[in-house]
Amino acid sequence: TDLIVATRNKGKLLEIGKILEGVHCRIYSLADFPDLPEIEEDGVTFEQNAIKKASAIAQLTGLPALADDSGLVVDALGGRPGVFSARYAGTGATDETNNAKLLEELRGTPPERRGAAFHCVIALCLPDGSCTTFSGELRGSILEVPQGGGGFGYDPLFFVEEEGSSLAELPLERKNRLSHRGKALELLKGKLSKA
């Protein structure tokens, strides 16, 4: 079978590609279909957005499509940025401006109240419109100063207690073993191997 991974985020694509390495499937990415339109993410939940992206791409390409919608849910911010994590700092937001905005919003918040979680929903949709979703979560806390140069997005600010380090300090395979995305994709793999 063939599968297209419907993301424009290079960090996500790298992690997803690594986890799917052993899967007997030819894996395409959006780069193989340069003319596809941008899919607007106007859902209120990660699940809605993941299904919207995967079902649109499955329909447009005629291939089973996998999409990841994810984000950072910060306790002290009432769950923000949540589904708006990619564009937290506004239009043209980058990882740098998003991280700066997060630090600013949490300025003065003491370590014991800086709890947060990454959420990930993976949707797998077929060209006939049927979809299955898988989700994963990782709890941690938001550092006051970025640490590490790996990963992407908010990784340098996300401290994982069990590892004693930020996500950006972990090698990709180690991050995949414990992350929200890794957990969701392991559930999907379990399902694929039985299909």
Ligand code: ITT
């Ligand atoms: P696609 O929709 O094309 O997949 P995107 O970056 O717009 O790419 P999302 O809408 O799902 O994807 O936004 C998720 C954002 O949440 C992402 O841009 C990061 O800022 C953040 N994020 C998600 N997973 C993360 C991770 O593992 N480490 C750090 N930040 C993460």
